[in-house]
Amino acid sequence: MTNHEVWDKTIELNGVAIQSVVCMExxxxxIKAISKRxxxxxxxxxxxxxxxxDVTICLYQLARMYDVDDTDVHAWIDRKTERQRKRNALQDHQSGETTR
Ligand SMILES: [Mg+2]
Structure with missing residues (x-):
């Protein structure tokens, strides 16, 4: 049984509502692990x-449970990354101005 098969079976056994709660948890x-660091x-x-x-597995399960297309996720990643690239460039430019 592959990892994906196990994750799919878990959804089948728990149902979408319970597995969604697990993903939220x-x-x-x-969040708590980041906070501790x-x-x-x-x-x-x-x-x-x-x-x-755990969250990586949940992202896969959320996509399966809610029919989220991988292509859509990647399109969002590209859009968000481009927006962040522009913000970084602006911030970089502004911090250069304040140190001059
Ligand atoms: Mg955990």
């Missing part, structure tokens, strides 16, 4: 990587 666990806590058990893996 996993997002909150990732920001507070300078040691991550001996590799918790950040674990929670990143």
């Amino acid at each position: 996993e997002c909150s666990e990732l 920001l507070r300078g806590e040691l991550d001996i058990e590799n918790n950040l990587a674990e929670e990143m893996a």
Whole structure:
């Protein structure tokens, strides 16, 4: 059984509503792991990587459960990245102005 088959089976067994709640919980666990790192806590058990893996699995399951097309996600990624590139360039330009 592939990873994807296991993740699909989990949706089938839990149902969309429960699995959606699990995804929300996993997002909150990732938020907590990031927060701990920001507070300078040691991550001996590799918790950040674990929670990143959980959310990565959830992103796949959310796409399956809500028929989100991978092409659409990638189009959004491209749009958002382009917008961020422009913001970075503007910020870079502005910080150059203040140091002059
Ligand atoms: Mg988790």
